[in-house]
Amino acid sequence: MQMENPASVQNLLAEVKEKLANEPKLYEMFETCYTNTLNKTVKVLEDGTTYVITGDIPAMWLRDSVAQLRPYLIPAGEDEELAKLLAGLVRRQFKFVKIDPYANAFNEAPNGNCWEKDETEMNDWLWERKYEVDSLCYPIQLAYLLWKNTGMTEQFDQDFLDGVETILDVWETEQYHEEESPYKFIRRNSFFTDTLSRDGKGALVKSGVGMTWSGFRPSDDACMYGYLIPSNMFAVVVLGYLAEIADEVLQNKGLARRARKLKEEIYDGIETIGITAVMNVGKVYAYETDGYGQYNLMDDANVPSLLSMSYLGYEGRDPKVAENTRKLILSEANPYYYAGTKAAGIGSPHTPPRYIWHIALAMEGLTSESREEKLRYLHLLADTDGGKGLMHEGFDVDNPENYTREWFSWANAMFSELVLDYCGYQIKR
Numbered sequence: 001m002q003m004e005n006p007a008s009v010q011n012l013l014a015e016v017k018e019k020l021a022n023e024p025k026l027y028e029m030f031e032t033c034y035t036n037t038l039n040k041t042v043k044v045l046e047d048g049t050t051y052v053i054t055g056d057i058p059a060m061w062l063r064d065s066v067a068q069l070r071p072y073l074i075p076a077g078e079d080e081e082l083a084k085l086l087a088g089l090v091r092r093q094f095k096f097v098k099i100d101p102y103a104n105a106f107n108e109a110p111n112g113n114c115w116e117k118d119e120t121e122m123n124d125w126l127w128e129r130k131y132e133v134d135s136l137c138y139p140i141q142l143a144y145l146l147w148k149n150t151g152m153t154e155q156f157d158q159d160f161l162d163g164v165e166t167i168l169d170v171w172e173t174e175q176y177h178e179e180e181s182p183y184k185f186i187r188r189n190s191f192f193t194d195t196l197s198r199d200g201k202g203a204l205v206k207s208g209v210g211m212t213w214s215g216f217r218p219s220d221d222a223c224m225y226g227y228l229i230p231s232n233m234f235a236v237v238v239l240g241y242l243a244e245i246a247d248e249v250l251q252n253k254g255l256a257r258r259a260r261k262l263k264e265e266i267y268d269g270i271e272t273i274g275i276t277a278v279m280n281v282g283k284v285y286a287y288e289t290d291g292y293g294q295y296n297l298m299d300d301a302n303v304p305s306l307l308s309m310s311y312l313g314y315e316g317r318d319p320k321v322a323e324n325t326r327k328l329i330l331s332e333a334n335p336y337y338y339a340g341t342k343a344a345g346i347g348s349p350h351t352p353p354r355y356i357w358h359i360a361l362a363m364e365g366l367t368s369e370s371r372e373e374k375l376r377y378l379h380l381l382a383d384t385d386g387g388k389g390l391m392h393e394g395f396d397v398d399n400p401e402n403y404t405r406e407w408f409s410w411a412n413a414m415f416s417e418l419v420l421d422y423c424g425y426q427i428k429r
Contacts, residue, residue, distance in 0.1 A: 338397045
């Protein structure tokens, strides 16, 4: 799986090299991380669609594949072939959504490969069938951003239309998970974070609160409570995108109306039952809630996260709540915030204690307001690469040479996007 760098990418590399003339290590790492995804994870299939492996796992995640290729939206604005490659990913994703909207990761072909033999409705296309709201957000996001950054609309084909109708069906069904959902997931002889309780249905949630249920987090860990606030925030954003696409490209008033109605319902749910008060901090967004008054106060490194609210484009009714939330999650009040001798930041229950993630550090930089802060995070990322010149998943806050995942394309892409952001390149939305 080897793809050459097109002229548009080579031109961008040359521009960034000039902008980082005083930061040779940052440029060297950027060149390695930025080209790694295109050179080593992307494959154009016989039908013209694009398949993207996540790195050291030979499967395609709906979420990861978008994040991996997102930084290429910048050169795609002047490169029709690169834009077509991204459109090919959108088309492949919506083909997968039509196969099974409850799956998070897919095989290149119906070969029966899978992570585990789980008790759920598997088929030969599925690598894993953990239902995650964000897995359905990302394909809509990429389709929209491709349009905004290149003007391309060929990705809005029949598979897209059928796929988004399927996504709306699922999200509306999962607003009433307890009564209406067909989804169950059981993984035997595993950690409790890899399976759902109550015979595969997950912890009890209150129906009809506006938000839509998620079985698993973007980390692929099971939700403690089924209303995962960051993923619902992301759903609000992409439902707005979908309404705009329906209005301006598809001229489909029914789809636009349906998307806006669901957006309003989920938004109201977040802004009412997704907020709780914390002593000495004020009102904050919870990470998860069950609708009955139980809240999980934390954040996880994987995106969507509470840290990534502004990056995703979510705006709540009261900006103070977002400000308080950021203060909470970037402190030890967040059980997955760790500070050590080499770094401090957000980790995940998906990795060992006191391991923080390069994705989360990049997100801190991307959501920082000052250029100086962005550069500080870039230096921190470069200094914690474990001597490999690439990003990893989690690493030990006291010794970055101890890390998980030798090759993690999503983390490489997040570092690359922060470099581009620091150099003044913005993805339009």
